[in-house]
Amino acid sequence: MELEREKFNRMLMRMIKVEKENVKNKQYKNREMIEILKGIIEEEVNREN
Amino acid sequence: MKIRKIVLHNFRQYKNSEIEFSMDPVRNVTLVKGVGGSGKTTLTEAFRWCLYGSNAIAFKELLLNRDVENLLNDKGIVFTEVELYVEHRGNRYLIRRRVSYKRRNTKVVVATNKAGDREELIIINETTNRELSEDELYPLIHEMIPKDLAEYFFFDGEHMKSMASNINSGKGKDVGAVVKNLVGLSSLEELKKHLYNGSASSVMKDYTVDIDSTGGENFKKNSQEINRYQLLIDDTEKKLKENRNHYTKWQNDLMDVKNELANMKSIETLMAQRNEEENKRDRAKEKRIAKEGKYIKFFSNNLYSFLSRKLYENVLGSLDELKIENYGVPDVTDETIKYIMKHHHCICGNKILDGSEEEKELKKLLEYIPPKSCGTMIADFCDKAHEEIENNNEYVTTLTDDISEIDELRLFETECDNTILNYIETMNHQDEEVEKLNQRRSALEKNMEQLMNNFQQWSEKLGEYQHELELKETERKRMIASNKSKIQTQLYYDYAKQLQKTVDKIYKEQESNIRNSFEEKVNQLFYEIFGEKFTFSVNNKYNIVSNERLELSTSQRYSVVLAFIATTIDMARKKENKNEYLDNIVNYPLVMDAPLSAFSKKQIKNISELMPEIVEQLIIFIKDTDGDYVEEYMKDQIGKNYTIASKTKTYSYIEGVEA
Numbered sequence: 001m002e003l004e005r006e007k008f009n010r011m012l013m014r015m016i017k018v019e020k021e022n023v024k025n026k027q028y029k030n031r032e033m034i035e036i037l038k039g040i041i042e043e044e045v046n047r048e049n
Numbered sequence: 050m051k052i053r054k055i056v057l058h059n060f061r062q063y064k065n066s067e068i069e070f071s072m073d074p075v076r077n078v079t080l081v082k083g084v085g086g087s088g089k090t091t092l093t094e095a096f097r098w099c100l101y102g103s104n105a106i107a108f109k110e111l112l113l114n115r116d117v118e119n120l121l122n123d124k125g126i127v128f129t130e131v132e133l134y135v136e137h138r139g140n141r142y143l144i145r146r147r148v149s150y151k152r153r154n155t156k157v158v159v160a161t162n163k164a165g166d167r168e169e170l171i172i173i174n175e176t177t178n179r180e181l182s183e184d185e186l187y188p189l190i191h192e193m194i195p196k197d198l199a200e201y202f203f204f205d206g207e208h209m210k211s212m213a214s215n216i217n218s219g220k221g222k223d224v225g226a227v228v229k230n231l232v233g234l235s236s237l238e239e240l241k242k243h244l245y246n247g248s249a250s251s252v253m254k255d256y257t258v259d260i261d262s263t264g265g266e267n268f269k270k271n272s273q274e275i276n277r278y279q280l281l282i283d284d285t286e287k288k289l290k291e292n293r294n295h296y297t298k299w300q301n302d303l304m305d306v307k308n309e310l311a312n313m314k315s316i317e318t319l320m321a322q323r324n325e326e327e328n329k330r331d332r333a334k335e336k337r338i339a340k341e342g343k344y345i346k347f348f349s350n351n352l353y354s355f356l357s358r359k360l361y362e363n364v365l366g367s368l369d370e371l372k373i374e375n376y377g378v379p380d381v382t383d384e385t386i387k388y389i390m391k392h393h394h395c396i397c398g399n400k401i402l403d404g405s406e407e408e409k410e411l412k413k414l415l416e417y418i419p420p421k422s423c424g425t426m427i428a429d430f431c432d433k434a435h436e437e438i439e440n441n442n443e444y445v446t447t448l449t450d451d452i453s454e455i456d457e458l459r460l461f462e463t464e465c466d467n468t469i470l471n472y473i474e475t476m477n478h479q480d481e482e483v484e485k486l487n488q489r490r491s492a493l494e495k496n497m498e499q500l501m502n503n504f505q506q507w508s509e510k511l512g513e514y515q516h517e518l519e520l521k522e523t524e525r526k527r528m529i530a531s532n533k534s535k536i537q538t539q540l541y542y543d544y545a546k547q548l549q550k551t552v553d554k555i556y557k558e559q560e561s562n563i564r565n566s567f568e569e570k571v572n573q574l575f576y577e578i579f580g581e582k583f584t585f586s587v588n589n590k591y592n593i594v595s596n597e598r599l600e601l602s603t604s605q606r607y608s609v610v611l612a613f614i615a616t617t618i619d620m621a622r623k624k625e626n627k628n629e630y631l632d633n634i635v636n637y638p639l640v641m642d643a644p645l646s647a648f649s650k651k652q653i654k655n656i657s658e659l660m661p662e663i664v665e666q667l668i669i670f671i672k673d674t675d676g677d678y679v680e681e682y683m684k685d686q687i688g689k690n691y692t693i694a695s696k697t698k699t700y701s702y703i704e705g706v707e708a
Contacts, residue, residue: 038541
C-alpha cells in the first residue's frame with residue numbers, strides 16, 4: 001500500500017513536537033513515548049482526509 | 050534562566066551571606082573577588098548543591114559551618130541552607146535546599162525529617178505564590194538547567210583542568226549528548242531511538258512483534274531473519290561511516306603532511322645532498338680500511354727481509370772478498386764417498402786400493418761435499434741474499450705510495466664530513482621534522498590503502514545484506530497479503546520505517562551542520578581568547594582535538610576549554626541555528642570560578658571582552674589579583690561587584706560594592 005505524503009508529514013511534525021516537549025519536561029518514559037508515537041501513526045493512518 | 054540572588058546560611062564558611070546578581074542586560078556581569086582559600090569554590094558548589102543536592106558537589110564532609118557545629122549541644126538542632134532566587138520563563142522562583150544537623154553523643158550527624166529525607170528541597174513560584182508539588186520539583190530544575198549540563202554552567206578550576214588534560218588525546222568524556230542537548234538535537238535523537246532502536250523496544254519492534262504474534266512460526270522466522278539482516282546492515286553502515294570519517298581525516302592529514310613537505314622542499318634537497326655526501330664518504334672509508342689492511346699485511350710480511358737487507362749486503366761483500374770456491378759435486382754427498390771407500394770399488398768400475406792416490410782424492414772430497422760443503426751453503430745463501438735484496442728494492446716505494454693513498458682517502462673523508470656538517474647546520478634540525486613527516490606520510494598511506502581494501506569488502510557485504518533483506522521483506526509482504534488485520538499493522542510499520550529513515554536523514558544533516566558550525570566557532574573563539582591561530586577539530590564525542598603536532602601549553606589548553614564553553618552557549622543561544630526540527634532552548638547563566646592565573650594580561654583582557662558578549666548572565670568568582678584586571682577590562686559590563694571578606698578559616702562573608 002502506498003504511503004500518503006500529507007499524512008506522513010503530519011505524523012513527522014507531530015512526533016517532533018511531542019519529543020521536543022518531552023526533552024523539555026521529561027514527562028514520559030521510553031515506553032510511554034513509544035505508545036504516544038504509535039498513537040500518532042495509527043490516528044493519522046485512520047484519519048479520513 | 051537568570052539568577053537574581055543566592056542566600057547562604059551556615060553553608061561551610063558562610064554563616065549568613067547573600068549576593069544579589071546583576072540582572073541588567075548590558076551590565077550583565079557580577080564580579081566576586083576573593084583571596085585564595087576565602088571561599089570562591091564554595092560559592093560555586095552552593096549553586097550546584099541547592100539545585101541538585103549532595104551528589105552534585107565534590108565536597109563530601111559536613112556542609113555545616115564549623116563554628117556552628119562546635120557550639121551545637123545535645124538538644125539543639127541547626128541547619129545549613131542555600132536559597133536561589135531565579136527568573137525562568139517569565140516566573141520568579143525561590144529554590145531552597147536545607148539539611149538539618151543534631152549532635153548524637155560527641156558527633157554531629159544529619160537529622161532526617163519526618164519523611165526520612167536527609168535534605169529538603171522546596172520551590173515556590175513567587176509570581177503565582179504557589180509551592181510546587183514534589184513531582185514538579187526536578188522537572189522544573191531540569192528545564193532550568195539539566196543536571197548533566199550543570200558542570201558547564203557552574204564551572205570551576207578543577208573541571209577546567211580535567212577538560213584541558215583531555216585535549217589532543219580525543220579521549221575526553223563523551224560530551225556529545227550534552228552538546229546535542231544544548232544545541233537542540235536531543236528531540237530528534239530521541240525520536241530516532243523511539244522509532245527504531247536495534248533489538249531494543251521501539252515503535253517498529255512493537256509492530257513487528259504484533260504481526261509475528263498472530264502469524265505462526267513462519268512469521269517469527271521471517272521476522273528474525275529481517276531483524277538479523279537489518280542489524281548486519283546497521284553494523285556495516287556504522288562501520289563504513291566511522292571509517293569514512295577516519296579516511297577523510299587521514300586524507301586531510303596526508304594533504305597537510307604533503308603541504309608541509311612541499312614547504313620543506315629545500316630541506317629535502319639538502320638531505321639528499323647530505324646523503325650523497327655520506328655515501329661518498331662511506332665508500333672512501335671502506336676503500337681506506339681495505340688499503341690499510343693490505344698495507345699492514347705487506348709491511349709485516351716484508352719487514353724481516355727489509356731489516357735484513359743491510360746484513361745481506363754486508364755478508365755478500367765479505368764473502369766476495371774471501372773468494373770461497375764451491376768445490377761441491379752436484380748430487381753427491383759424504384755418504385756416497387763413504388760407500389765407495391767401504392766397498393773399494395768406484396762407480397766407474399776401477400778398484401780403490403787402500404793408500405792409493407784414488408783413495409787420497411776421495412778422502413779429500415769428504416772435506417768439501419755435503420754436509421760439510423761450506424762452499425755450497427755459501428753459494429745457496431748468496432743466491433737467497435740476492436733474491437731478498439732484489440725483492441726489497443720496491444718495499445719502501447710501495448709502502449710510501451700506500452701511505453700517501455691512505456692519507457688522500459682520509460683527507461677526502463674529512464672534507465666530506467665538513468660538507469655534511471655544513472648541511473646539518475643549514476638544516477638546523479628541520480631534517481628531523483622532514484623524517485617524521487615522511488614516516489607519517491608512509492603510515493598514513495599504508496593505513497589508507499588498508500582501509501580502502503576494507504571499504505571494498507564491507508561495501509560488497511552491505512550489498513549482499515540489502516539484497517537478502519529485500520527478499521525477506523518481499524516474502525513477508527506476500528505472507529501478510531492474506532490477512533486483513535496484518536495488512537493494517539504492516540501499513541503502520543511501513544509508515545514507522547519511512548519516518549525513521551526521514552528522521553535519520555534530517556538528524557544527520559542537522560548534526561553535520563551543527564558540528565561544522567561548532568568547529569568553526571571554537572577555532573574563532575580560541576583565536577579571540579588566545580590571540581594566535583591554531584586549528585582544532587571536533588570529534589564525534591564533541592571533544593576538541595588539536596590538529597597541531599606540538600604539545601599545547603596550559604594557557605592554550607585553558608583557552609580551548611573557554612572557547613568550548615563559549616561556543617556551546619553561543620550555539621545554544623543563536624536564533625539563526627534554530628529551525629522546526631531543533632528543540633527550543635532556554636538561556637542559561639554562566640557561573641565561573643575562573644582560574645585565570647594561567648593567562649597573560651592580554652588574554653585576560655580578551656576573555657573579559659568576549660564572555661559578557663556571549664553569555665546572557667555572567668557570574669565570576671575570581672582571585673583578587675586576576676580580579677583587578679577583570680574589573681578594569683569589564684568596567685562597562687560589571688553590574689554588581691563584591692569582595693569576599695575572610696575573617697577566619699571558618700568565617701567568610703560578602704562585602705558589596707554597587708558598580
